[in-house]
Amino acid sequence: MNPVAWISGLGRRVIAGIGRLGRATLFLARLMPALGAALARGRLVVQQIYMTGVLTLVIVVVSGAFVGMILALQGYNTLVRYDAQSSLGLLVALSLTRELGPVLTALLFAGRAGSALTAEIGLMKATEQLDGMEMMAVDPLPRVVAPRFWAGWIAVPLLAMIFSAVGIIGAYLVAVGDLGLDGGVFWSQMQSGVSVSNDIMGGLVKSVVFGFVVSWIAVFEGYDAKPTSEGVSRATTRTVVSSSLAILGLDFIMTAFMLRGL
Amino acid sequence: MDRPKSAEPLVTVRDLAFARDSRAIFQDLNLTVARGSVTAIIGGSGTGKTTLLSLIGGRLAPARGTVEVAGEVVGGLPRKQLFALRKRMGMLFQSSALLTDLDVFENVAFPMREHTRLPEALIHHLVLMKLEMVGLRGARDLFPAELSGGMSRRVALARAIALDPMMVMYDEPFAGLDPISMGVVVKLIRELNDALDMTSIVVTHDVAETCTIADYVYLLGSGRVIAEGTPADMKKTDAPEVRQFMGGLPDGPVAFHYPAQPYLDDLMTANRS
Ligand SMILES: Nc1ncnc2c1ncn2[C@@H]1O[C@H](COP(=O)(O)OP(=O)(O)O)[C@@H](O)[C@H]1O
Ligand SMILES: [Mg+2]
Numbered sequence: 001m002n003p004v005a006w007i008s009g010l011g012r013r014v015i016a017g018i019g020r021l022g023r024a025t026l027f028l029a030r031l032m033p034a035l036g037a038a039l040a041r042g043r044l045v046v047q048q049i050y051m052t053g054v055l056t057l058v059i060v061v062v063s064g065a066f067v068g069m070i071l072a073l074q075g076y077n078t079l080v081r082y083d084a085q086s087s088l089g090l091l092v093a094l095s096l097t098r099e100l101g102p103v104l105t106a107l108l109f110a111g112r113a114g115s116a117l118t119a120e121i122g123l124m125k126a127t128e129q130l131d132g133m134e135m136m137a138v139d140p141l142p143r144v145v146a147p148r149f150w151a152g153w154i155a156v157p158l159l160a161m162i163f164s165a166v167g168i169i170g171a172y173l174v175a176v177g178d179l180g181l182d183g184g185v186f187w188s189q190m191q192s193g194v195s196v197s198n199d200i201m202g203g204l205v206k207s208v209v210f211g212f213v214v215s216w217i218a219v220f221e222g223y224d225a226k227p228t229s230e231g232v233s234r235a236t237t238r239t240v241v242s243s244s245l246a247i248l249g250l251d252f253i254m255t256a257f258m259l260r261g262l
Numbered sequence: 263m264d265r266p267k268s269a270e271p272l273v274t275v276r277d278l279a280f281a282r283d284s285r286a287i288f289q290d291l292n293l294t295v296a297r298g299s300v301t302a303i304i305g306g307s308g309t310g311k312t313t314l315l316s317l318i319g320g321r322l323a324p325a326r327g328t329v330e331v332a333g334e335v336v337g338g339l340p341r342k343q344l345f346a347l348r349k350r351m352g353m354l355f356q357s358s359a360l361l362t363d364l365d366v367f368e369n370v371a372f373p374m375r376e377h378t379r380l381p382e383a384l385i386h387h388l389v390l391m392k393l394e395m396v397g398l399r400g401a402r403d404l405f406p407a408e409l410s411g412g413m414s415r416r417v418a419l420a421r422a423i424a425l426d427p428m429m430v431m432y433d434e435p436f437a438g439l440d441p442i443s444m445g446v447v448v449k450l451i452r453e454l455n456d457a458l459d460m461t462s463i464v465v466t467h468d469v470a471e472t473c474t475i476a477d478y479v480y481l482l483g484s485g486r487v488i489a490e491g492t493p494a495d496m497k498k499t500d501a502p503e504v505r506q507f508m509g510g511l512p513d514g515p516v517a518f519h520y521p522a523q524p525y526l527d528d529l530m531t532a533n534r535s
Binding site for chain 2: 131135
């Protein structure tokens with residue numbers, strides 16, 4: 001293959017990607033004033049939180065339980081070599097609250113609710129519903145886009161907390177029921193070892209950032225979609241891919257800062 | 263039905279030019295819509311009928327010329343004034359554009375909820391009134407997906423008149439309807455126009471249906487008005503373009519072929535690029 005063509009193709013892709021990021025940022029700037037207006041009509045936001053929450057809750061609970069149980073099995077297997085299995089509760093709690101809860105929840109949310117948000121807004125565009133609103137003198141940004149953005153942003157941290165809580169319960173069941181650890185030790189190690197200000201807040205900050213980014217990508221892709229069925233399906237795929245990459249990339253950056261204490 | 267054309271105009275399009283991707287859609291388009299009339303704008307697919315409605319509704323801005331609605335020049339209006347003007351215009355989209363996550367009742371209530379602070383009891387009354395006018399009071403709990411094409415168009419019509427607008431624009435209101443639904447919609451357009459004291463602009467390619475209710479007809483072709491008059495005038499005229507359209511002839515002054523290089527040259531050219 002011709003290396004010059006390859007390099008110029010690469011350059012084109014990078015430029016297109018940066019252009020897209022710029023468009024998304026301009027869109028966010030336009031969305032900002034609409035966010036306040038949408039908050040004034042809390043009912044719409046609550047409705048959307050309910051819809052996206054319901055979409056994602058079951059999958060978050062089931063995944064959380066399994067991840068917790070797997071962590072217990074794997075963690076025990078390692079800790080027992082150093083005769084440190086009494087720290088299993090602490091290990092599980094730290095892994096979940098600091099890392100796995102926020103990250104896996106955001107990934108699950110992007111795949112389940114984020115893609116649905118994109119498809120919904122894209123289809124509203126394709127079926128002239130957004131144009132129709134404009135003609136009825138209703139701005140779709142505060143009416144349609146902003147409530148969905150808020151809902152995603154708020155739902156992700158809540159779901160991440162549920163994920164971690166369910167995961168810890170799952171780990172407890174395996175540790176006490178299957179591996180024969182002492183329940184009191186499991187909890188007390190966790191209680192003395194997990195710091196609210198560092199571990200819990202750190203995880204919360206992460207999931208707030210992820211919620212913002214995933215919701216932003218999802219509503220932008222939907223609003224920017226070509227108004228055809230093919231355009232909407234492409235936009236949906238892009239939401240999942242871009243969100244997943246953004247979540248993992250941002251997680252690395254935030255973890256690096258947090259572990260060094262800024 | 264023969265309203266004089268000198269009646270005060272509600273919409274005036276003057277020397278309008280508009281292009282899309284350097285392809286001219288309109289050049290020197292002039293037309294007026296008299297207050298209180300049902301004005302039909304007839305043209306083949308792709309002549310820019312939908313585009314014209316978007317220009318009147320201020321969703322697109324003209325490249326040259328002006329569009330005036332109720333004394334305001336639409337193209338340059340700031341968003342706030344444009345929205346104020348749009349509250350007084352209803353629009354029926356080709357695809358109905360009903361909100362799929364709301365039922366029929368809430369779709370009709372939507373503009374009222376967005377733009378007024380009427381108490382719930384009053385909204386309830388108003389919505390039922392509008393639905394009664396289009397004969398769909400009994401369908402209030404259905405969702406758009408459960409409606410037939412004719413029904414969703416009637417719901418969209420009820421929604422378009424929700425705020426008692428001064429004018430309603432219809433984008434191909436008869437397309438894809440069975441003869442009965444079509445008759446219903448035809449009759450509704452005229453009746454609502456007169457009962458609610460509105461002005462109606464009907465954009466369509468269904469000549470026969472439109473001529474039964476229109477006060478005045480414009481025939482669009484190649485970016486401008488090629489004929490105009492009352493439906494009776496249009497039937498009498500000898501102009502070949504008009505005869506072609508009114509008679510539904512496939513070829514004539516309005517070409518059947520999309521512009522292309524000569525057929526033989528095209529066949530002889532091996533390379534597609
Ligand atoms: N969004 C658009 N971008 C580019 N061209 C368009 C767009 N919408 C319509 N057109 C073109 O403009 C012309 C007029 O379109 P339209 O107003 O939809 O015609 P009509 O409603 O009379 O069928 C068509 O040739 C169409 O291809
Ligand atoms: Mg059209």
